[in-house]
Amino acid sequence: MTDATSPTPSASVPKKKGSLLVADERTKKRNTAEKRFQAYGIIAIGIGLLFLIVLLGSIIRNGIPAFTQAYITVPIELVEEKLDPNGNRDPADLRKVSTFGYAPLIQEGVLRAVQDAGIETELSSPGDMKALYSASAPAIVRSMVLDNPELIGTTIEVRLLGASRVDGYLKGRVTRESIARDKKIDAAHLDIVDQMVELGMAKRVFNWAFITGADASESRPEQAGIGVAMVGSFFMMLVVLALALPIGVAASIYLEEFAPQNWLTDLIEVNISNLAAVPSIVFGILGLAVFIQFAGLPQSAPLVGGLVLTLMTLPTVIISTRASLKAVPPSIREAALGVGASKMQTVFHHVLPLAAPGILTGTIIGLAQALGETAPLLLIGMVGFIATNYPDGIAAGFLSPNSAMPAQIYEWSKRADPAYYERAWGGIIVLLLFLMTMNIIAIILRRRFERRW
Amino acid sequence: MDDLRIIERTTGMNDIKVSARKVQVYYGDNHAIKDVDVDIEDKTVTAFIGPSGCGKSTFLRCINRMNDTIDVARIEGEITLDNENIYDPKVDPVQLRAKVGMVFQKPNPFPKSIYDNIAYGPRIHGLAANKAELDEIVERSLRRGAIWDEVKDRLHAPGTGLSGGQQQRLCIARAVATEPEVLLMDEPCSALDPIATAQVEELIDELRQNYSVVIVTHSMQQAARVSQKTAFFHLGNLVEYGETGQIFTNPSDPRTESYITGRIG
Numbered sequence: 001m002t003d004a005t006s007p008t009p010s011a012s013v014p015k016k017k018g019s020l021l022v023a024d025e026r027t028k029k030r031n032t033a034e035k036r037f038q039a040y041g042i043i044a045i046g047i048g049l050l051f052l053i054v055l056l057g058s059i060i061r062n063g064i065p066a067f068t069q070a071y072i073t074v075p076i077e078l079v080e081e082k083l084d085p086n087g088n089r090d091p092a093d094l095r096k097v098s099t100f101g102y103a104p105l106i107q108e109g110v111l112r113a114v115q116d117a118g119i120e121t122e123l124s125s126p127g128d129m130k131a132l133y134s135a136s137a138p139a140i141v142r143s144m145v146l147d148n149p150e151l152i153g154t155t156i157e158v159r160l161l162g163a164s165r166v167d168g169y170l171k172g173r174v175t176r177e178s179i180a181r182d183k184k185i186d187a188a189h190l191d192i193v194d195q196m197v198e199l200g201m202a203k204r205v206f207n208w209a210f211i212t213g214a215d216a217s218e219s220r221p222e223q224a225g226i227g228v229a230m231v232g233s234f235f236m237m238l239v240v241l242a243l244a245l246p247i248g249v250a251a252s253i254y255l256e257e258f259a260p261q262n263w264l265t266d267l268i269e270v271n272i273s274n275l276a277a278v279p280s281i282v283f284g285i286l287g288l289a290v291f292i293q294f295a296g297l298p299q300s301a302p303l304v305g306g307l308v309l310t311l312m313t314l315p316t317v318i319i320s321t322r323a324s325l326k327a328v329p330p331s332i333r334e335a336a337l338g339v340g341a342s343k344m345q346t347v348f349h350h351v352l353p354l355a356a357p358g359i360l361t362g363t364i365i366g367l368a369q370a371l372g373e374t375a376p377l378l379l380i381g382m383v384g385f386i387a388t389n390y391p392d393g394i395a396a397g398f399l400s401p402n403s404a405m406p407a408q409i410y411e412w413s414k415r416a417d418p419a420y421y422e423r424a425w426g427g428i429i430v431l432l433l434f435l436m437t438m439n440i441i442a443i444i445l446r447r448r449f450e451r452r453w
Numbered sequence: 454m455d456d457l458r459i460i461e462r463t464t465g466m467n468d469i470k471v472s473a474r475k476v477q478v479y480y481g482d483n484h485a486i487k488d489v490d491v492d493i494e495d496k497t498v499t500a501f502i503g504p505s506g507c508g509k510s511t512f513l514r515c516i517n518r519m520n521d522t523i524d525v526a527r528i529e530g531e532i533t534l535d536n537e538n539i540y541d542p543k544v545d546p547v548q549l550r551a552k553v554g555m556v557f558q559k560p561n562p563f564p565k566s567i568y569d570n571i572a573y574g575p576r577i578h579g580l581a582a583n584k585a586e587l588d589e590i591v592e593r594s595l596r597r598g599a600i601w602d603e604v605k606d607r608l609h610a611p612g613t614g615l616s617g618g619q620q621q622r623l624c625i626a627r628a629v630a631t632e633p634e635v636l637l638m639d640e641p642c643s644a645l646d647p648i649a650t651a652q653v654e655e656l657i658d659e660l661r662q663n664y665s666v667v668i669v670t671h672s673m674q675q676a677a678r679v680s681q682k683t684a685f686f687h688l689g690n691l692v693e694y695g696e697t698g699q700i701f702t703n704p705s706d707p708r709t710e711s712y713i714t715g716r717i718g
């Protein structure tokens with residue numbers, strides 16, 4: 001039908017549109033606008049991915065070396081006259097011999113091993129050998145002997161932690177050029193190391209001690225591990241989970257489902273949103289003032305850390321819980337009320353199960369945030385504390401001083417020895433693995449609970 | 454007034470189940486229901502008709518205090534159920550809603566199995582002593598909802614997996630499972646095909662044996678088919694209330710006449 005054949009041609013008859021096979025001006029414009037927008041999106045994603053790859057790449061490149069460690073295996077003669085002059089293996093007497101008693105034995109043992117293996121070197125005094133292995137060696141050998149006094153008088157094969165310079169040399173971090181002005185090690189030592197590697201006496205192996213061990217002093221990076229800090233983080237997370245989840249969910253349910261809409265609840269709502277934006281260090285100060293100075297809880301304890309992180313996590317949990325409660329369609333509430341369910345039955349039988357996946361995801365995201373938080377821990381003294389041992393027992397786990405993974409990483413990154421820098425990156429890998437595990441758990445829980453019919 | 458005369462004429466045939474006096478509903482400043490007086494009889498189907506936004510749903514929701522859940526809603530006046538004021542401070546709305554069931558305009562089954570949808574009400578009200586009794590209630594309710602034959606083989610399938618019309622009948626079955634005395638239905642057939650509509654209308658007619666049914670509908674034919682009494686609402690006022698036949702053949706108010714003949718609405 002055209003205008004010409006139309007029986008009553010009038011102004012209101014629409015103009016004939018063009019062919020569908022040719023895009024008109026407006027359509028073309030809209031299509032190019034859409035393409036342009038898509039291009040922006042792809043560029044944005046590309047930039048994001050690039051950053052991610054660079055970040056992950058540098059973390060892995062810098063952190064992976066922390067997971068291996070150089071060890072030197074040498075026979076050490078445990079001379080009886082030095083370690084047990086009385087010869088009666090009395091534990092009390094054995095204890096009297098300090099690590100200073102063991103140090104010469106190890107030095108001599110290493111020197112003899114070097115000479116026996118036919119390693120050519122101009123270094124000939126036992127004291128020169130100290131640069132090869134960790135300063136922790138005497139203590140380690142001593143505790144072996146105290147555990148098993150039968151060893152005294154025999155010669156045992158001991159796997160000594162390589163010194164951090166030796167370790168770095170095997171990993172390529174330390175080079176002959178870089179040690180030119182290093183007082184701790186000489187090129188002569190590196191010659192020994194080269195030959196030891198050839199002979200199989202020095203080896204780089206997977207470093208379990210890094211994952212399970214405790215922090216060590218500034219001068220012994222080769223001995224430092226993140227294990228104890230991990231335990232500290234674990235106990236803090238227990239506190240956060242046990243407090244933030246029930247408090248947060250109860251508060252949200254009350255605010256969302258029961259509280260009357262008035263200025264007071266509005267005020268509370270605004271303040272919860274504000275709290276979510278408060279810098280975490282403020283929570284740290286609060287924790288210091290309230291939990292440690294006022295309530296008298298112990299410093300540096302995971303319990304206090306957990307309480308502070310709970311304060312920090314609560315707004316996140318409340319906001320995400322309220323959002324997931326809000327997302328439950330009101331028709332479900334009406335349906336339940338309509339058959340005569342009470343408000344509480346409505347919430348617990350119908351609303352909460354539907355909101356559960358969202359609540360769990362929010363909580364785990366809050367926990368993950370708390371796990372990675374460092375600033376508040378600075379203020380309650382969980383940074384810089386060197387926990388040399390695992391806490392003995394659950395109570396000690398909560399109450400005895402400890403550190404946390406991010407605080408430990410921060411602490412290592414401050415230390416001068418480049419070996420610590422490497423460990424900081426390694427610690428970041430461990431922390432990221434934890435966070436990833438938590439996020440995977442969140443996804444699995446979400447899938448499992450999300451049987452929305 | 455003419456409509457008052459009609460009310461007088463028709464009362465006495467059945468007992469008055471629900472009675473409203475000078476009911477006002479405000480949503481904030483919006484005066485949604487103005488001065489509504491109505492007597493709803495027992496064992497009768499009462500239809501509420503009127504143009505969109507005139508307050509039919511609002512008034513219906515007053516009868517089981519569903520408006521309590523809306524913060525801005527404010528209700529004045531008196532509504533009695535069996536001569537007891539349901540807005541008395543002593544009345545627990547939860548108890549009231551067990552007596553006054555409701556079917557909503559949009560089907561809203563619980564995201565649970567068909568069986569659990571029906572069993573939920575009886576469970577929370579303790580209507581069944583054991584599993585066998587509960588099974589019986591579920592079957593009876595589904596039969597009354599005219600949906601038993603369609604779902605008897607998949608009682609443990611999700612209720613939300615049914616078609617829209619089946620869901621609505623499931624919701625009706627759910628509402629009757631708690632044995633209410635009054636059943637409020639807000640446009641129960643708006644999502645249904647003519648066959649399902651006919652089934653629901655049949656059901657409503659059956660329910661009349663035991664209950665007082667109040668149904669909101671936009672379909673004049675439906676109101677004429679299922680109801681004995683009809684109330685016409687306009688702009689928040691109850692304009693006319695009386696025998697359905699009388700309202701449709703011989704309305705006394707010009708507004709009613711224009712509405713049912715299709716001139717307003």
Ligand SMILES: Nc1ncnc2c1ncn2[C@@H]1O[C@H](COP(=O)(O)OP(=O)(O)OP(=O)(O)O)[C@@H](O)[C@H]1O
Nearest residue numbers: 480483485504505506507508509510511512523525
């Ligand atoms: N929850 C609410 N909050 C505020 N105002 C409301 C609310 N519900 C209804 N109203 C108002 O009350 C008036 C009556 O609404 P109601 O839903 O009762 O109309 P209705 O007759 O059921 O219409 P329809 O036939 O379209 O369902 C309308 O003006 C509406 O805007």
Ligand SMILES: [Mg+2]
Nearest residue numbers: 509510511639
């Ligand atoms: Mg309505």
